[in-house]
Amino acid sequence: MQKLTVGIEKAATILKLLGDKTRLAMMKMLETHDYCVCEFVEIFKMSQPAISQHIRKLKDAGLVQETRRGQWIIYSLNKDNDYYPLVHSLLQHLPSQDFKLQELEEQGLRISCD
Amino acid sequence: MQKLTVGIEKAATILKLLGDKTRLAMMKMLETHDYCVCEFVEIFKMSQPAISQHIRKLKDAGLVQETRRGQWIIYSLNKDNDYYPLVHSLLQHLPSQDFKLQELEEQGLRISCD
DNA sequence: TTAATATATAACAATGTACTTATATATTCA
């Protein structure tokens, strides 16, 4: 059961988390596809630990969830989270990031294709 | 003319601004009433410079606007801002903070009553 | 079992944030 509204303090925590362009882009991207860490590393041209640390923050807040698939760990949005309605409505205001997925596919670097 | 979506980077900047419980509460409160700095000082039990600095950030981002009324400066939401649709939809997920206004009135500290 | 790959964690440095106190500016009113 999800709440209609969310406490101000907790909401501020979520917004602070999303107030980083890398994490915000990740969330928008996860709206349409799942991704593994190594794909994000390619997409954001950022070190693997940096990506891993961003994802951990999202995971600790319950915004994303992980599933291991062999040697890869696939991340997806956790739509059951209490804050998902807030997050969802905010993501609607952002432009699709699917062009990044396309770039990845053109480079032959897409891994977690379903 | 407002845009349908907003760049990821700029959106992250806005969300980071709102990712502070004081500023987020201010924005929610400004949805229903205008406030002056001295009222926020009472409500948030915070020093005047601290409040002033929070408001300046909101103002610099164009989220709020000021109007001088005598010795007071009244702050209100800037609904013409490009990011207002995003901000508005996100505030809908937060509980009303009107009880804070009531407290203020009960203490006889309400200033900027229209 | 060993090498290769994917991910996580730890320790650190640079930078950013949010307060504080002290002080400046603007307005009102006696």
Place this chain on the structure above:
DNA sequence: TGAATATATAAGTACATTGTTATATATTAA
């Protein structure tokens, strides 16, 4: 004009954040 009030700004400090590099852990495949 001068005192009182409201607000802004500056400088300093404590703490948080985000990257880095080095290293640990987990899985796969030879």
